[in-house]
Amino acid sequence: MTVDNLLTIYVPLLGWTLVGWVCGRLLPPTVPALLGKFLFWVGVPISIFAFLRHAQLTAALWLAPVVAWAAILLGAGLAWWLGQRSQHYARFCDRPFSHQTQGSFLLASMLGNTGYIGYPVALALVGPQYFAWTLFYDLLGSTLGSYGLGVAIAAHFGSKTTDATQPSSKKHWRPWQAVATIIKNPALWSFGLGLAYRDAPMPPLLENSLRGVAWFVVALSLVLMGMRLSQLSSFKHVKPALLSVGIKMLLVPLLLGMVLWALGLSGLVYRTIVLQMAMPPAFATLVLAEAYELDQELTVTALVVGCLGLVLLLPFWLWLCSGNP
Numbered sequence: 001m002t003v004d005n006l007l008t009i010y011v012p013l014l015g016w017t018l019v020g021w022v023c024g025r026l027l028p029p030t031v032p033a034l035l036g037k038f039l040f041w042v043g044v045p046i047s048i049f050a051f052l053r054h055a056q057l058t059a060a061l062w063l064a065p066v067v068a069w070a071a072i073l074l075g076a077g078l079a080w081w082l083g084q085r086s087q088h089y090a091r092f093c094d095r096p097f098s099h100q101t102q103g104s105f106l107l108a109s110m111l112g113n114t115g116y117i118g119y120p121v122a123l124a125l126v127g128p129q130y131f132a133w134t135l136f137y138d139l140l141g142s143t144l145g146s147y148g149l150g151v152a153i154a155a156h157f158g159s160k161t162t163d164a165t166q167p168s169s170k171k172h173w174r175p176w177q178a179v180a181t182i183i184k185n186p187a188l189w190s191f192g193l194g195l196a197y198r199d200a201p202m203p204p205l206l207e208n209s210l211r212g213v214a215w216f217v218v219a220l221s222l223v224l225m226g227m228r229l230s231q232l233s234s235f236k237h238v239k240p241a242l243l244s245v246g247i248k249m250l251l252v253p254l255l256l257g258m259v260l261w262a263l264g265l266s267g268l269v270y271r272t273i274v275l276q277m278a279m280p281p282a283f284a285t286l287v288l289a290e291a292y293e294l295d296q297e298l299t300v301t302a303l304v305v306g307c308l309g310l311v312l313l314l315p316f317w318l319w320l321c322s323g324n325p
Helices: 003-026 030-052 059-084 086-093 099-110 118-125 128-158 175-183 186-196 204-230 238-262 267-277 284-291 296-322
Strands: none
Touching: 003 030, 003 118, 003 204, 003 296, 030 128, 030 186, 030 204, 059 099, 059 128, 059 238, 059 267, 099 128, 099 238, 099 284, 099 296, 118 128, 118 204, 118 267, 128 175, 128 186, 128 267, 128 284, 204 296, 238 267, 238 296, 267 296, 284 296
16 A cells, blocks of 8 residues: 555545535535436446446456345344344443434445445546446445345334334335336446447547546546535434444454455455445435434434545555455
């Protein structure tokens, strides 16, 4: 690990995020929503298609979603085990341990932001050649986990109120809704098109323009992250947030990273997967917390702590992976 490695990711990561934070404070609140829709439907699909044209594809790529699901289930298992010891949890966190709190705690411990943050980090610290590993991890792991298992968990814990006499307006989960959400995700469609037309010839001007747009989308993704962070106003309950982020960004990647190292995984592939496992909690956790009336204060705090934690933990992960050539 060198200073150049850190500057390669810190300058764009912090710089574009700061630009987004300032814009989020100055521009109308409708702008982040419009930018998010543009990236979701147009920008991110284009970048996926473009970067896949230069990615190395091997049969071993299926290891990425397998590890992603292992990380999701391990994070959920550790959070559930800790949540069962509600008395110890409440004593440490200085707050009651409700079903809504446990649901948010589970989601923040298992779902990572392997898209809007994971893509730029992987491209800067690993390179476009191994971007397919990031895509397989994100689309077949994190995305399916968020809108499949994540929705089921949010609905389960959101349906248990602390006061049975109070009416609830929350949504109820239906399996077909999760399937429809996944199928309609344009990133998955562009992922398939990118694989199908990966070797198709393309004029140099179009190829270069496509790559330029793809890198511009990466910058816009970081700007959007900054905008969303500028809109977060509740930063309470730091202790439980630290616990969930510790599970998600430190304990899970350490445990699974040792397993992968023991199995012989090494090099830039190892770095790619470890970095994806170490990403902060996904913004999808806030979407689910709002939709199913979970503990939104804990979710918001975990998002902020996770983004700050990424800046502090990146040197550690680079150092760890540098010893695995």
